[in-house]
Amino acid sequence: MAMAMSDSGATRLRRQLESGGFEARLYVKQLSQQSDGDRDLQEHRQRIQALAEETAQNLKRNVYQNYRQFIETAREISYLESEMYQLSHLLTEQKSSLESIPLTLLPAAAAAGAAAASGGEEGGGGAGGRDHLRGQAGFFPTPGGASRDSSGPGEEGKQRTLTTLLEKVEGCRHLLETPGQYLVYNGDLVEYEADHMAQLQRVHGFLMNDCLLVATWLPQRRGMYRYNALYPLDGLAVVNVKDNPPMKDMFKLLMFPESRIFQAENAKIKREWLEVLEETKRALSEKRRREQEEAAAPRAPPQVTSKASNPFEDEEDDEPAVPEVEEEKVDLSMEWIQELPEDLDVCIAQRDFEGAVDLLDKLNHYLEDKPSPPPVKELRAKVDERVRQLTEVLVFELSPDRSLRGGPKATRRAVSQLIRLGQCTKACELFLRNRAAAVHTAIRQLRIEGATLLYIHKLCHVFFTSLLETAREFETDFAGTDSGCYSAFVVWARSAMGMFVDAFSKQVFDSKESLSTAAECVKVAKEHCQQLGDIGLDLTFIIHALLVKDIQGALHNYKEIIIEATKHRNSEEMWRRMNLMTPEALGKLKEEMKSCGVRNFEQYTGDDCWVNLSYTVVAFTKQTMGFLEEALKLYFPELHMVLLESLVEIILVAVQHVDYSLRCEQDPEKKAFIRQNASFLYETVLPVVEKRFEEGVGKPAKQLQDLRNASRLIRVNPESTTSVV
Numbered sequence: 001m002a003m004a005m006s007d008s009g010a011t012r013l014r015r016q017l018e019s020g021g022f023e024a025r026l027y028v029k030q031l032s033q034q035s036d037g038d039r040d041l042q043e044h045r046q047r048i049q050a051l052a053e054e055t056a057q058n059l060k061r062n063v064y065q066n067y068r069q070f071i072e073t074a075r076e077i078s079y080l081e082s083e084m085y086q087l088s089h090l091l092t093e094q095k096s097s098l099e100s101i102p103l104t105l106l107p108a109a110a111a112a113g114a115a116a117a118s119g120g121e122e123g124g125g126g127a128g129g130r131d132h133l134r135g136q137a138g139f140f141p142t143p144g145g146a147s148r149d150s151s152g153p154g155e156e157g158k159q160r161t162l163t164t165l166l167e168k169v170e171g172c173r174h175l176l177e178t179p180g181q182y183l184v185y186n187g188d189l190v191e192y193e194a195d196h197m198a199q200l201q202r203v204h205g206f207l208m209n210d211c212l213l214v215a216t217w218l219p220q221r222r223g224m225y226r227y228n229a230l231y232p233l234d235g236l237a238v239v240n241v242k243d244n245p246p247m248k249d250m251f252k253l254l255m256f257p258e259s260r261i262f263q264a265e266n267a268k269i270k271r272e273w274l275e276v277l278e279e280t281k282r283a284l285s286e287k288r289r290r291e292q293e294e295a296a297a298p299r300a301p302p303q304v305t306s307k308a309s310n311p312f313e314d315e316e317d318d319e320p321a322v323p324e325v326e327e328e329k330v331d332l333s334m335e336w337i338q339e340l341p342e343d344l345d346v347c348i349a350q351r352d353f354e355g356a357v358d359l360l361d362k363l364n365h366y367l368e369d370k371p372s373p374p375p376v377k378e379l380r381a382k383v384d385e386r387v388r389q390l391t392e393v394l395v396f397e398l399s400p401d402r403s404l405r406g407g408p409k410a411t412r413r414a415v416s417q418l419i420r421l422g423q424c425t426k427a428c429e430l431f432l433r434n435r436a437a438a439v440h441t442a443i444r445q446l447r448i449e450g451a452t453l454l455y456i457h458k459l460c461h462v463f464f465t466s467l468l469e470t471a472r473e474f475e476t477d478f479a480g481t482d483s484g485c486y487s488a489f490v491v492w493a494r495s496a497m498g499m500f501v502d503a504f505s506k507q508v509f510d511s512k513e514s515l516s517t518a519a520e521c522v523k524v525a526k527e528h529c530q531q532l533g534d535i536g537l538d539l540t541f542i543i544h545a546l547l548v549k550d551i552q553g554a555l556h557n558y559k560e561i562i563i564e565a566t567k568h569r570n571s572e573e574m575w576r577r578m579n580l581m582t583p584e585a586l587g588k589l590k591e592e593m594k595s596c597g598v599r600n601f602e603q604y605t606g607d608d609c610w611v612n613l614s615y616t617v618v619a620f621t622k623q624t625m626g627f628l629e630e631a632l633k634l635y636f637p638e639l640h641m642v643l644l645e646s647l648v649e650i651i652l653v654a655v656q657h658v659d660y661s662l663r664c665e666q667d668p669e670k671k672a673f674i675r676q677n678a679s680f681l682y683e684t685v686l687p688v689v690e691k692r693f694e695e696g697v698g699k700p701a702k703q704l705q706d707l708r709n710a711s712r713l714i715r716v717n718p719e720s721t722t723s724v725v
Contacts, residue, residue, distance in 0.1 A: 014051060092167050165206060169215045171227035181208055185276040187269060188217075189262040197247055203228065203262070207276060210284055212236060212253070214260075231255050233284050237345040238277045254349030257393065281342075289378070296374035330370050332379060337363070340379075344386040348393060353417045356390050361420070387421065394418050398430035400437035408435060408473035415477045428478060428485040432492040435470045439496055442466060443503050452513055456504065456521040463500045464528040467493065471535050494542055501546040509550040515558040516626075519633035522547065544636045551634050552642050558630075559646040562623050563653050569616045570657045575670045575677075578611040578618065585609065589618070596625035597688040604680060617677045620654050621685050628689060632696035640697065647689065648703055654681060655707075682708065 016022065035041050165172070165183060185207040191200045202217040204225050211232050215225035231253070241250040241261065249270045250263045264270035332338070340359060347356035363383060367376060397414040411431055418427035442462050448455055471489070478485045508521045525547075529540050580586045586609045593601040598621065604612050611618070627650065631643050658678045665671045690704045 169225045192261045233281050341382045357420045424481045439466050460528040505550045515630045519630040548638045566653045573616045580609040
């Protein structure tokens with residue numbers, strides 16, 4: 001019976017959770033209201049957990065069943081796909097055979113009609129057809145081989161070759177979009193991983209007259225390939241890889257921004273690949289050069305008048321045209337100029353940035369005083385494209401996404417080359433952005449552990465060391481450049497200081513540390529900031545401006561704590577002498593008062609361990625002098641009035657309490673004791689506060705002088721009912 005009730009409860013719970021209008025918050029609220037105690041909630045939680053586990057098991061079981069069905073379906077689809085490709089290949093071969101038969105039978109039919117001899121000529125025609133079919137079918141080599149295009153030189157043969165290629169390689173239909181494209185060379189290769197030289201995959205390379213197609217091998221379908229990549233030849237560099245057994249017969253293809261390494265079957269095939277690639281690239285370059293020259297060649301203007309009608313044209317118009325043509329001639333036949341675009345591609349791919357910029361400087365120096373005819377403009381267009389690629393690589397080298405290890409010196413290489421390319425502003429911006437990310441990362445990686453002062457020591461060391469290294473590296477990299485870069489560095493330094501102050505304030509001021517700890521932390525930060533003066537960088541005023549608000553808040557909070565503590569002690573004041581019980585305690589109090597600046601404290605000590613002052617006045621003196629000492633460590637001119645007003649408020653609390661007690665007390669002995677405490681405050685404590693403030697700030701405080709002079713009213717007329725405010 002209990003089991004049936006449990007099953008029905010679980011079913012009801014499942015239906016409730018699966019309902020479309022279920023709201024978790026409302027459900028939990030209703031459940032809490034209906035439950036009698038923790039036990040009901042625990043039982044309900046166990047039921048929900050059991051239901052969740054049961055649902056998870058059912059889900060796993062369904063996924064496993066669906067996964068098996070998916071695998072079986074995928075296998076059947078693969079079989080069907082293989083059969084469809086085989087049928088397509090057979091149909092293509094049949095179509096090629098049917099198209100080639102009429103072409104080969106035309107000469108035989110003509111000979112039969114003329115000589116009326118049909119036997120031998122028809123047999124010869126059939127043999128020719130079979131030979132042609134063999135040439136078409138033998139275009140693709142057997143696995144492991146390599147071959148040139150065996151089709152006829154005509155456009156129809158080249159197009160038929162390309163059509164056959166499309167049937168062999170999946171996903172390369174876009175090749176037909178380029179008119180006049182045909183296959184030059186193809187063969188099997190093995191691709192290796194560039195860094196660790198580990199074998200990756202078997203591929204087949206198809207070299208077109210303007211591009212290189214790489215297709216991966218499909219082992220389940222013999223003779224079929226899948227499209228992998230297509231590289232234009234004008235952006236491709238070929239590098240011979242030196243044999244290093246067991247790694248041999250390899251060559252590297254460099255395509256910005258990547259490179260790939262392939263291994264041929266033997267040294268002969270590797271040599272063929274290198275030769276054919278260079279020949280095809282050279283032919284493509286020559287073809288495009290001729291096309292550009294033809295497009296740029298000026299057309300002769302139409303002859304309107306003849307020489308006979310204007311005999312004065314010979315000397316005026318014909319002779320000046322010859323020097324103009326001679327002036328536009330620039331010798332670009334030198335080998336280093338012809339190979340300059342390819343050399344730049346190799347330098348960029350091999351990260352030889354210095355070599356690339358040296359080549360650009362050499363070209364600019366050569367063309368500095370020369371005119372710009374169409375061949376020079378064409379060369380500069382090619383070079384400008386390489387400059388753009390080189391700039392992109394250098395920008396990526398300085399991006400924060402790259403590794404930030406190595407410090408500022410790690411950026412020197414890229415920065416110097418950008419400056420040589422005339423991109424000083426971009427180099428400055430990227431350098432400072434990179435260093436900002438490095439400083440931010442270094443601050444975030446600091447572990448907050450131990451005392452606050454220890455963390456601040458680590459934070460200041462990391463930040464100011466990074467700032468100092470960045471400033472020195474900036475001065476080295478950008479020496480002799482536009483002075484605007486230095487303005488950008490000052491702006492960046494201010495921004496970096498803001499990042500530092502955020503981390504500093506969060507740990508020191510937001511965590512409500514004591515004023516003494518905050519003062520020590522600010523002192524450490526100031527000392528590290530002053531070290532930047534060695535390189536002529538003074539950021540002290542910036543750190544003052546960024547910290548002034550937090551320090552004002554800390555002084556205000558600590559002032560309120562002292563005032564509340566003083567008022568609490570005043571409320572319990574009994575105006576009795578202090579009894580320290582032991583000589584050690586009395587000696588310790590003398591040392592504390594001496595450290596506070598009270599030199600004549602001996603005259604206020606009595607016999608044995610008695611002190612002729614109240615506990616409230618002594619505690620107030622120690623607390624006020626402690627506040628003043630810590631506040632002076634935090635002092636800078638912007639805090640002058642804040643500190644002075646805080647001191648006046650604290651002192652007024654004690655002065656007003658003594659004034660009130662002196663007027664209200666009726667007992668002569670207690671009144672004399674109160675007057676003695678007042679004398680200690682006015683004649684000893686206030687002058688010490690005033691003197692110490694003047695020493696720490698460098699100028700006297702008129703407000704403290706006025707407060708001490710106003711207190712004479714109490715000493716001259718102790719029976720006065722007026723209050724000092």
